[in-house]
Amino acid sequence: MENKLNPITIKNFTTESGVVCPVLNLTFEVFGPALHTAPVVLVNHALTGNSRVVGIDGWWNDLIGDNKTIDTNKYTVIAFNIPGNGYDKTTIDNYTDFKTRDIAQLFIQGIQFLEIDQLYALIGGSVGGGIAWEMLALEPKITQHLIPIATDWKSTDWLIANCFLQEQILNNSSRPIEDARAHAMLCYRTPESFKQKFQRTRNEELAIFNVESWLLHHGQKLQKRFQLSSYKMMNQLLKTIDITRNSESFEVLASKIEAEIHIIGIDSDLFFTAKENKETYQELKKLHVKVSYQEIKSVHGHDAFLIEYEQLNNLLADIFKGNNKI
CATH class of the missing domain: 1.10.1740.110 (Rna Polymerase Sigma Factor; Chain: A)
Structure with missing residues (x-):
């Protein structure tokens, strides 16, 4: 599946640290049915990833595509490039001016620019999942399903x-x-x-x-x-994920969430540990958020979400079953 990069120009964006960016380019790719003809799934890429989730060099081909778990016959799949990731030939030298929440804000602006009222699912692994958490904290109605994989709502010590x-x-x-x-x-x-x-x-x-x-x-x-x-x-x-920084408490933020949250941890993850994921699950459950916790079993640690495709497909299958309509 060949695809092209699409640009969105965002002007006068102010970062959380107060730095004004006169122009920021947000690029994205779309896979599957045209926008506004099918439910939309937003995929947030990880540290060395990019918007090419499907097709030649697609980094999640085992999960997303024609007749795959996230079926591009049924769902429109969108992926933004994190500004500065270099995939769209643009870089950012003043990286300390940005925090994870800034990228979440930019992605939300991208969703609004595309006139998407609500996502069917928002999914991301590692730092991509951290951005997804930040997006939901900023816009609690942005998605029906949040699927954070091998990640959490905060960076631990x-x-x-x-x-x-x-x-x-x-x-x-x-x-x-x-x-x-x-x-x-x-x-x-x-x-x-x-x-x-x-x-x-x-x-x-x-x-x-x-x-x-x-x-x-x-x-x-x-x-x-x-x-x-x-x-x-x-x-x-990766270092600055924290939905509560300069914001409301976790309890207050969680009380606003309407999405179903499907946390997927990895039993051997040394980065975002299963223990932290389980604690997040228990906290959300106490606050009556619709939440589930499932776990990839693997010796491979954090990278298991890019290795154990069969397990991941099985864990996600129920969320993406059926012929969903807008």
Whole structure:
């Protein structure tokens, strides 16, 4: 499925920190039926992702597409590029001026520009799910279903600490993208995942352990397709997820939610832990929000939402069944 980038020009956007951006370009792609002819699903991409969720190089082809769980015969699927992710050739150098909520505000403006009254579903993994949480906190009626995967409504101290180290590497290393990526892979996977994959084997040609050559490979691969300013921007957003910052309490925000929330955690996630997800579920349940909690079982940690497609499809199937109409 070939598609094209569509631009929206947003003028005089003021960030949460008070910085005015005279012009910001928000780009997006649309898959499936034309807008306003079918229910709309908004997909928020993760750290190294982009708007290309379906088709050639589509990063969620196993979940979204013709006759897939999110069926592009039945649903119009939209994905925005997070400004500064580099996919649309634009970058943002002043990344510290932005927080996750700013991106949520921009995405809401994009939805309004497209004259979409309400989404059928708002789905995102990792930082994309954090943006989805922020969108729902800002606009409680924006979607019928919120599906946050391997994420939460706030960045924990552990996550902030990892993002801090990532930023140190990105600002100080002589090979910033490669080295930051190598460190990040330790957080995206688990000790058990590495044990299962490598078994302490060696790469005789390079005279190093296979786990080391794998980390080098991932660093070099990302360096070829990702820009330094984009990595800094996305890391900043991962660090600043918090729907309650300079806002109302979690209880007050939750009381306004009308959407059904389907939290999907990963039992081995070291980044957004299952324990935090379960606590969020229990809090929402106490506040009488329509919420469910389901879990991907995997040794692979945070990255399991991009690996365990069969489980994810099964967990989401009921939400997207049937011939829904506008």
